[in-house]
Amino acid sequence: MAAEAKQTCYEGSSVQSFQFYLEQSGEHKAILQCVHSILPGEFKRIGAGKSDLSVLGVGSGGGELDVQMLSLLQSSFPAVPITADIVEGSSQLTANFKALVAKTTNLQKTPFAWHIMNSEDYEEEVKSKGDMKRFDFIHMVQMLYYVDNLGKTIKFYHSLLKNNGRLMIIIEAAGGGWDTLWKTYKKELCVDAITEYRSSAEVVACLKSQGLKYEEHTIHNAFDITECFDPNSATGERLLNFMTAKDHFYQSFTQEIRAGMLDLLRNKCSTEKDGRVFFNSNLSCILVYA
Template sequence: MAADKTETCYQECCVQNFQFYLEHSGEHQAMLQCVNSVLPAEFKRIGEGKSSLDFLGVGSGGGEMDVHMLTLLQSTFPGVPVTSDIVEGSVELTDNFRALVEKTPNLKTVPFGWHIMPSEDYVKQAKAKGDMKKFDFIHMIQMIYYVDDMAATIQFYHGLLKKNGRLMIIVEAGKGGWDTLWKTFKNDLCTHTITEYRSSGEVKACLDKLGLKYDEHRIHNEFDISQCFDQKSKLGHDLLNFMTAKDDFYTGFTPETQKAILDLFKNKCSTQKDGKTMFNGTLDAILVHA
């Protein structure tokens, strides 16, 4: 969830930190389970009677989720042409995505439009052109934390949906481990990368205010943070750095704040299982109707 909000988002060591987190947390696997159970029926509904389908990924990272979803879309409508536009601020992650596409034979027929820029810049460019491309399916996975104006961003992308289209927003669950951590220590954490933390609670409140209809699907996930409590553990140190969006947890906070965060991790954000401290990394997938 945490990332460095620079002009091009994930770069160099930040990409490595992000990949380390994904491998340790199992977050993508949890998302894929949800995608596999929810999207086939949604895609059938979205694409019924259409002669072509247009897909937009916003903040797609290295493309693992997009490649899977595009493959699922193709298998739902074999023979129907599909286009894909990708908005991603990181050059390095976009290169990873392109390499993944090259290794995926079924995507050879899909024309990709690569927009290597933050979401805000894509919005400005699209509005400046005037003639905005519309899409059948748009996803925003783990990126709503990094936009300045959540309501305006959602409103813009929702406005790009074609008939029966869906906008899928995946975000940390309200009252989950991340939500508890970032709201309890808002003054310490919301200082650079994320200035206003948002969970599914804020997203749903925004959608309700905008009068948009949506369905919600819970993505259960937990991961082992036991080594975070061992100051000599490199894995634990790396996890703490990522989860608090700091270069170095032990120099980025006072000893008192370090202790308070670790106490919160153990007592409010996690459960104890088989001698391990399992962090509640539950997410929500919100499917917004056109």
Template sequence: MAAEAKKQSSYEGSEVQSFQFYLQHSGEHAAVIRFLLEYLPEKFRRIAADKSNLAVLGVGSGGGELDVQMLSLLQSICPTLSVTTDVVEGSTELVANFKALVEKTGNLEKIPFTWHVMLSEDYRKQVKNVKKYDFIHMIQMIYYVDNLTETVKFYHSCLNKNGSLMIIVEKAGDGWDLLWRTFSKELCNEGVPAYRSSSDVLASLKTLGLQYEEHSIPNIFDITECFDPNSETGQRLLGFMTATDDFAQSFTPQIRADILNLLRSKCSTEKEGKIYFNSCLSCIFVHA
């Protein structure tokens, strides 16, 4: 989500806590996992056809929660194949979390991991003789890159024959997109110079002439407490959603009121007295 790009740096300390707090309340990872379990088996079978080993690259993998799920699924779909994994992640704290998670997941002990503790931008510019990969995933990380088209072009060039580049990003026209495009002047800053959603990714793919397919990942989460100024949960959610340390202190009373009004009237659905934020994602598979 856009809030992940608060700075052109990686999550550390309180930022990790804020992100994990959001994940606990949004159900985003659960929604992504449901989608991946449905769509990835067919993709993995196609990618693995006539191969004896597979190389996977995760870009902006965070704490590895989704990577572990995908690698476990890949092993179950292609049990005889040798799998290697490279990880590009700039946060030392999240990399440590990822490594600890791998140690707890016994079925991954045979997969060798190579860790690149750096931002995607640095990896793209600094790493020479990048090897080819069969599956590359970039989940909720395009907000970090300087040049979206050049980034997509680079990682697409890293694909092996029949490989796939999977990009997951906020869906154009949904809650996040409406919020950040409506208040781009107030929310975008040095860390987020311009908001991006699936429409920006598709524009880059069309510019590059690449073939792709797009799927929606439905998700909603309860933001009812965001409208209670005395709710710590609500204020923490608002802080993450607007990429601020303190929502109440970061905007004028009028801007705060306008943001809350937009969240309620256009970004959410009300049901049985609850307000649910429309947090649909888009998954884009780019073909080699």
């Protein structure tokens, strides 16, 4: 990706910030519970009668979820060859993904095609080559915040689905903590990589406007942000940095804005239990039919 392009993926210090967030939030665990309950049935429908299967991951990060989904697909169809294409803009996270594949015994024979670029560059490349490889299963986990045109992106990836394929979108749930924080403080937060915050509400509206058939499942998740209210807590500050997409929460906003955000986080985005504050981090898993 060109140096002057806006950063739409994690590199450098943002990789550490993202991985710290994943450890603290339990987000991947929550997503995997959903994946393991929904995808086996979906995969049986998608793969019925097919002699080979192809998967496309868009914004796959370090591949922790992809490896699980590919293993699940493989266990559903042990005799059917599977190929995987991965679109990920971060060279660091792609390297992590490759290392993970190297350690995953059952994926040693799965051919991977790596596209180290953002999703819009991939779209341009596919269209310019005219080589429209199609896929049985496409997943976009937590990446639609970074695209310029939501409708165009969904339309393009949906067009790559094979007969009976599925596009799985995972995104923050409408009305959840992230949605409340980022829409309330849009002016302060939507200034860098994310210029327009989206939740499942915007995705569903987009699918309806395109007349696409879909089903939606809630992924319940909450994580402890009590430390965020202690100005001396390094953990609290690191969480606030990630949640506001800033390197330094305390230096990035005026005292008034910081106080307003912390009040909102405590009173509108979270619930309290046994003296601890738990941020509502529900997600939405949206399965779009071919």
